[in-house]
Amino acid sequence: MPTTAPATSLTLDTARCLSTAVQNHGLDPDVLAQDGPAARATVELTQRLEESRGTGWERWRMLAEGAMREDHVKAVKAIAAEYQGKLDNVVVLGIGGSALGNIALQSALNPLTHNLSTDRTHPRLFVLDNADPIPFHQTLAFITSEDPKFDRTLFVVISKSGETAETAAQFLVVRDMLQKARGDGHADRLIAVTDPEKGTMRRLCDAAGYETLPVPEGVGGRFSALSPVGLISCALCGIAIDELLDGAAAMEQACRHEALHANPAAMLATVLVELGQRQGKTVHVMMPYANQLYLMADWWRQLWAESLGKIVPSGGADGTHAGFTPVKALGATDQHSQVQLYREGPNDKAIIFLEVEKLATDVAIPAGLGEEALAYLEGSSLATLLSAEKKATEFALTESRRPNLTIKFPQVTAHTVGQFMMLWQVATAYAGLMLGVDAYDQPAVELGKKATFALMGKPGFEELAARLRS
Numbered sequence: 001m002p003t004t005a006p007a008t009s010l011t012l013d014t015a016r017c018l019s020t021a022v023q024n025h026g027l028d029p030d031v032l033a034q035d036g037p038a039a040r041a042t043v044e045l046t047q048r049l050e051e052s053r054g055t056g057w058e059r060w061r062m063l064a065e066g067a068m069r070e071d072h073v074k075a076v077k078a079i080a081a082e083y084q085g086k087l088d089n090v091v092v093l094g095i096g097g098s099a100l101g102n103i104a105l106q107s108a109l110n111p112l113t114h115n116l117s118t119d120r121t122h123p124r125l126f127v128l129d130n131a132d133p134i135p136f137h138q139t140l141a142f143i144t145s146e147d148p149k150f151d152r153t154l155f156v157v158i159s160k161s162g163e164t165a166e167t168a169a170q171f172l173v174v175r176d177m178l179q180k181a182r183g184d185g186h187a188d189r190l191i192a193v194t195d196p197e198k199g200t201m202r203r204l205c206d207a208a209g210y211e212t213l214p215v216p217e218g219v220g221g222r223f224s225a226l227s228p229v230g231l232i233s234c235a236l237c238g239i240a241i242d243e244l245l246d247g248a249a250a251m252e253q254a255c256r257h258e259a260l261h262a263n264p265a266a267m268l269a270t271v272l273v274e275l276g277q278r279q280g281k282t283v284h285v286m287m288p289y290a291n292q293l294y295l296m297a298d299w300w301r302q303l304w305a306e307s308l309g310k311i312v313p314s315g316g317a318d319g320t321h322a323g324f325t326p327v328k329a330l331g332a333t334d335q336h337s338q339v340q341l342y343r344e345g346p347n348d349k350a351i352i353f354l355e356v357e358k359l360a361t362d363v364a365i366p367a368g369l370g371e372e373a374l375a376y377l378e379g380s381s382l383a384t385l386l387s388a389e390k391k392a393t394e395f396a397l398t399e400s401r402r403p404n405l406t407i408k409f410p411q412v413t414a415h416t417v418g419q420f421m422m423l424w425q426v427a428t429a430y431a432g433l434m435l436g437v438d439a440y441d442q443p444a445v446e447l448g449k450k451a452t453f454a455l456m457g458k459p460g461f462e463e464l465a466a467r468l469r470s
């Protein structure tokens, strides 16, 4: 039952999640019927989301349209224009929701060889999203070997709170390097994406005169890829941000539909939550058959895990634990690594295939070798082979009664990627309501941050430090 949303071009095919395809491991088709229980629930949930849309922590729903979009696009394009032709390197400092969108967008929409190209119309992009000194040192050593005074390098520090230890530490190192290399005039080599009004980073930027872009109020890290958090590296590196936001806006619109079968986010959330709750499919594997989309799965893993992995407040004194374990795999590569487990291991997974109807490039496989064993490949192409591999894996999983669904991209473009990100963001909002959890907090992440502060000796965390050391 392919569901095509109006004005969007991604399609969602959930037929292999039904008992008609995977027997007792699938959902009863009545659950998803036009007038069935999920359809009735969708009407109510959609109305609730319509009421909260654009308010509180759901301001991310307004990122792709109206005044917020206009302000962000204008500010981001102004900075991109200011630096146009002047940069060889853009270095993003950020972690979690302040990094994953940048990485995903870059790898989906710029060539794999973007950083290797000698054509520097658009700068290279490095996203340093960890406190690991090795990649940090190696990247900066590479940059300074070419550009010791940072004349053609821009650092973009992204931190909503301005407090996150990994990003703050990187910022301190980079600021020091810039100051040593450029003196007081270093402010034009660092911009910050941070809270427009409060926080440590905001204070530092105001004092040092760094240019800033906002992480808008009511937009949490993992819902911020379509805000300046993700847009700035796209604009600097030649990705069409208008097209990206047009795609997101089209999907956002489609996901306001009260009819389950016309609302791809409601359908996606319903199928995955129902499979998790009724059928015990609590491991959700995203398996793109396109290398371009592989790191999108990292962005999705954070969204799905951090939003839904929670104690359910209404679950009794001890609480009930909600959430699904998101896993990423790559087709066809992981057919030779993971698919054995997916077919014959515990039947606790739902597989989410990402398929691309028309890859941007294909490679013909030449004929003429005359080797009988390889003749079936001759005259075909790599895209044809990859597509056959996806169908074959889908068939094999279905044969083993493993529920699987497919999100199909007609092509990977900024528009379809914008659709995809918004699709999952809205699906996450639905899933949060279905599971009875707050999709927007992350108490367990916060505790880890505080424990790091304590271990690193930050004032105010002495008691926690003592507990940690005992």
Ligand code: PA5
Residues within 6 Å of the ligand: 095, 096, 097, 098, 158, 159, 160, 161, 162, 163, 164, 167, 220, 221, 222, 223, 306, 442, 445
């Ligand atoms: O989704 C989230 O809230 C987190 O992953 C944050 O994005 C991450 O911890 C970084 O936070 P900040 O942007 O405040 O530095």
